[in-house]
Amino acid sequence: MHIRYIIGRAEEPQPPRVLASGKLSTAKGQDTTRRLYREACQRMDQPVSPELDAHLGTRDLRAWTYRLDTWAAPGDIGQALLEAAQVGRAMRRATAHGAVPPRNAWGCDRCPWSVHCENDASASDLGAWFGVVPGRPATEIRRKAGRGSYALRRDQPGAVVSPSEMRAWHTCERKWFLEYAQRLAPSEHRGFGPMVRGTVVHAGCQAGLEAERAGGMIGPAVHMGIADAIAEAADSFALNDDESRQAVLDLEGPAVDCSLRMIGEALVAEGSAGRMEVLEVEQRRIVRAPRSNTWITGQPDAIVRHPETGRLCVVEFKTSGSKDLERVAEGYRRNPAAHFYGALITAGQVPAEEKRR
């Protein structure tokens, strides 16, 4: 299964620096683009530095958007399913008879639960924790059965797991217990941060691919749709300080540009003059782990098809603040989520319906 990670950085490129002498800086550390540099040279009637021009040309390939095409081999997919079954069983064992799974003190760096775990090591007083609020309820997922359907047991640990749930489990069983078995969330200061940035850009990518799937080319109307989706996603955060609210307003332009670049990368059909056909956008799928009572659920950002070979490809959008997106992308090469997406596409099914409980 072909997996395509697209990493984007939603930042406004800076214009090239002008030195006190009135000349354009040729420093290579500038966060600009080759196009802006060439335009500035032309506008200011200055010669283009071949060295900086070549450097920016190379830098542009990984500083704003980067595409990583990788594969989930059948063996990897099969093994991931077997491991998911084991994890499902381990989750049930860990919480049997009201047990609370252990902490993993090696996973605490940057974990939002650290204050709670330090002060209530046994999690015996969950209800009284200050600053803990109910998390997002699980979405009801119904499996088709004959002409009808039935709801999967989302209240039972290990019965339905997502790639992000498995990641939480492997990071720290206590973290998984708090967030997925107890459905709790730490109430943090709601400020502008990577999560807001990522959600906003995702909304733009989703809106653009939905329009492409519906047959609309990525023209001005789609640009407007992307901008609207981005504004709506930004609003949904209800950020609670002026600085964060301004940051999200400033993000809109770069987020639109970033989404458009990422959509463009998603539609690249290697070896063809055409572009990928968008089949699904954010469609949930489920697949049962073999010989187990564990279902895996996931929502790939998109599934696209090569116009000539017909080969399917899972597209995942990620955002990062790094200026070296190639390095960020390499970190996803061994991401086990890709193996689950492979299983969801090759052996999974679309649920009958779903609704948030």
Ligand code: SF4
């Ligand atoms: S939930 Fe786990 S990782 Fe997080 S602070 Fe507690 S022990 Fe550490």
